Amino acid sequence: MIELIQVSKRFGDALAVDDVSLSIERGELCVLIGTSGCGKSTTLRMINRLIEHSAGEIHLEGQPVREFREEVLRRRIGYAIQSTGLFPHWTVARNIGLVPGLLKWPRARIRERVEELMALLGLEVEEFADKYPSQLSGGQAQRVGVARALAADPDILLMDEPFGALDPITRESLQDELVRLQARLNKTIVFVTHDMDEALRLADRLVVMNHGRIIQQGHPLELLRRPADGFVESLLGGADRGLKEAALLPVSQRMTALDDAPLAEQRVSQQATLREALSIMLWRHADCLTVVDAADTPVGQLSLRQLVGAGDARAAAGRTDTDQAAG
């Protein structure tokens, strides 16, 4: 568990982080989002003391980070960055084994751990172990970067725009991979990004920052439905919010039981999001879909009316909409 209590960071006269309080539970994936220069990276780097905070307190499992020796603290915290920072003169295997090596694990155990991680991140040991970082594609290098961050099995993982420099397809596949890894490893992750789609896709808790302050934090759906102000709303996509919300909700939430009517021709998986279902409807010019399970057995149906949640005016009324409020 990570706790920031009224933390501030001053660079000369500029206040980069201003009175930030944040508590991240064990196993939570917390995404810090905001425009560049909003203090999200600084906040992240104060946790492993790459930057020392000027005021307030940062606690790790209840212990102030200042009480740790810097190196000891950092070896306990995984760290992955956008530029990967892989050592160009070390092989992939040696790069991944960096922190276990610093912790003086026995050689055999390091090798075992490296192979385990490479398998976990979909890197063929025979193919990649002896390669140098310059021989890897961007996505492969970032996988190695994530493997290195996970090497000593830290409880906490700090990720600073790790997928920011990748092409959209690679980025999405790595995001999916992170979700899959997180379901398995249950780490406490602090993830910095400026990409809202990435944030919504990953976050258990979304923290919106601006000018060094936290503007709003909470579950992504909560922020989508009740943005605190115009800034949060525009960051969340303004008019696109409906689609972003739909992308977070599974079909199973809005589908209804099958009735006697004939099955609709077009099908959608019950794990798909409402956004995907809507896309199928638009593409196929269909206003009703048959919802199927993994074995392609029909389990329900979804009409356009149900998809958009029409008739649930009560929920819609609860939503703040700063545009309308302002106009």
Place this chain on the structure above:
Amino acid sequence: MQTAIRRPVRPTISHWLAPLVWLLLLLGACWGMSWLEPLFRLAEPDSRDIIYDRADFIVLLGRHLQVVGVAALLAIGIGVAAAIAVTRPAGRDFLPMVSQLASMGQTFPPVAVLALAVPVLGFGNLPVIVALLLYGLLPIVRNTLAGLESIDGGVAEAARGMGMTGGQRLWRVELPLAAPIILAGIRTSVTINIATAAIGSTVGASNLGDPIISGIVNGNIAYVLQGALLIGLLALSVDSLFARLQPGSPD
């Protein structure tokens, strides 16, 4: 950054061929200079003495190497240490001063340093070593600084963020990555000083400069050519040796 990447290189005879050939030519010239007498006679047809014989060339070569070697070791030790010191957080303030001092060292002509050093240190090898040290410091300091500063910001941050100590970062990351550039500086420094050391003969340091100085004094071009030939071959041998030590260097 391609040059910084160390790939496993299997040392073969052909890999070391160039330095080996130059070295054999150098040693051959030291021992077999008298065979070249007809050639040198062309330059000095009227002189009685064609081949410099006041000392064995191989002895002069040994002394030359000794004085250059000592000066180079000192310059490497001082230069690399100074460059490392001023790139640490504690020494950052001294960075401009050190790089300026090093460039001043090279603007000082070695002859002037010799002239100033002899009254203090006396005749012999000592003033030569001081002159060569000052003269050879700049390329080493400059390249070590450039090498250490060239390290990718992400790599440096990752090294810190992974929990490496200052010493671990220096020895395992910074120096290995800067090594090719540092080595290039040492190569420049040593090659220049092999040539510069010859002027040491003017202040009583006996080395391969002897035949040159003696030839100039006695008006014997053949002596000058012999000294120049040997110094040239020595510089080429050492330079090609460094070229082989430098990873990623094509020549």
